[in-house]
Amino acid sequence: MTGDVRLADDPALYFETHAFVCCNRRPDGHPRGSCAAAGSEKLRDYMKARAKEMGLSSIRINSAGCLDRCELGPCVVIYPSGVWYRIGSTEDVDQVLEQHIQAGGRAKACMIDE
Amino acid sequence: MTGDVRLADDPALYFETHAFVCCNRRPDGHPRGSCAAAGSEKLRDYMKARAKEMGLSSIRINSAGCLDRCELGPCVVIYPSGVWYRIGSTEDVDQVLEQHIQAGGRAKACMIDE
Numbered sequence: 001m002t003g004d005v006r007l008a009d010d011p012a013l014y015f016e017t018h019a020f021v022c023c024n025r026r027p028d029g030h031p032r033g034s035c036a037a038a039g040s041e042k043l044r045d046y047m048k049a050r051a052k053e054m055g056l057s058s059i060r061i062n063s064a065g066c067l068d069r070c071e072l073g074p075c076v077v078i079y080p081s082g083v084w085y086r087i088g089s090t091e092d093v094d095q096v097l098e099q100h101i102q103a104g105g106r107a108k109a110c111m112i113d114e
Numbered sequence: 115m116t117g118d119v120r121l122a123d124d125p126a127l128y129f130e131t132h133a134f135v136c137c138n139r140r141p142d143g144h145p146r147g148s149c150a151a152a153g154s155e156k157l158r159d160y161m162k163a164r165a166k167e168m169g170l171s172s173i174r175i176n177s178a179g180c181l182d183r184c185e186l187g188p189c190v191v192i193y194p195s196g197v198w199y200r201i202g203s204t205e206d207v208d209q210v211l212e213q214h215i216q217a218g219g220r221a222k223a224c225m226i227d228e
Contacts, residue, residue, distance in 0.1 A: 003130030003172065004195045007220065011227050013196040016117030020134065020178065058117065064134065065177030079193035081118045082127040106121065113125050 006080075013080065016058040017101055021047065021076045021087070024066035034066075035073035038088070043074055047093045056101055072112055084112040120194075127194065130172040131215055135161065135190045135201070138180035148180070149187035152202070157188055161207045170215055186226055198226040 021044040025036035041063075048061045069075050069084070077084045078100065085100075085107060087093050095107040135158040139150030155177075162175045183189050183198070191198045192214065199214075199221060201207050209221040 003127065004132070004192055004215070005218070006195045006197075010195060010197055010220075011225075013117060014183070014191075014198060015196075018118070018191070018193070018196075020176070023179075060182065062134070062181065063179030065137075067176065068174065069128070077128075077132070078118055079132070080196050081120045081124060082129075082132070082194050083120075083124055084128060101118070104119070106124075111125075 015060040017056075017060075017078060018080075019047070019059065019061045019076055019078045019101075020064035020067070021061065022065075022067040022069075022073055023063040024070070026070070032070040033073065034070055035075055038074045040074035040087075043087050043090065043093055046090050047076070047087070047097065050090075050093060051097055051101070054097060054102065056097065059101060069112070075112070085110045086112055129174040131170075131174075131192065132194075133161070133173065133175045133190055133192045133215075134178035134181070135175065136179075136181040136183075136187055137177040138184070140184070146184040147187065148184055149189055152188045154188035154201075157201050157204065157207055160204050161190070161201070161211065164204075164207060164211055165215070168211060168216065170211065173215060183226070189226070199224045200226055 022035035024034050026034035085096050092110040099105050099107040136149035138148050140148035199210050206224040213219050213221040
């Protein structure tokens with residue numbers, strides 16, 4: 001078994017950019033916390049609305065169940081690059097949309113580099 | 115804006131294989147149907163349990179909100195390859211786990227090739 005890689009005759013990507021925002025919620029006071037308890041649902045809604053306003057195309061922004069990086073949340077992972085961000089505020093979301101998705105670079109200030 | 119691609123200095127993939135099973139549920143009788151109404155939640159549970167039994171490592175199997183391919187569901191998309199499958203039964207899940215994730219090929223019989 002190796003990691004998941006594209007093969008030469010795979011169909012075109014259905015979404016060229018596919019972001020998954022963790023919206024898992026644990027009870028208040030849980031030692032690991034949770035992305036929803038840290039505000040991820042509103043940030044997901046903001047990200048979807050803002051991406052639309054910016055006219056970003058061939059992108060899908062999804063909710064996801066627990067991405068298992070609770071301590072670092074609210075988390076988003078973007079595929080196929082597989083880059084993770086902590087989106088703690090609408091400003092962080094703006095940076096991800098502008099610097100990563102629109103410009104094709106990285107939003108270094110909120111990137112999870114571990 | 116271009117599609118989302120890995121850059122040379124991106125961190126290693128946190129999950130080498132990351133599967134997202136759509137678990138969106140629409141009301142019964144909705145014209146588009148929904149993956150949960152087509153049984154995706156039980157198939158996700160089966161996929162998680164079976165992957166564990168098979169000893170597959172560095173894989174995460176997640177629930178996702180609506181992946182917007184409702185008519186084709188129950189759907190799973192696997193990243194970073196970006197390949198989609200219709201998992202209509204536990205046999206389909208077995209094929210995806212064995213042929214795509216374990217062997218690194220494609221489970222052609224249930225692949226969504228459009």
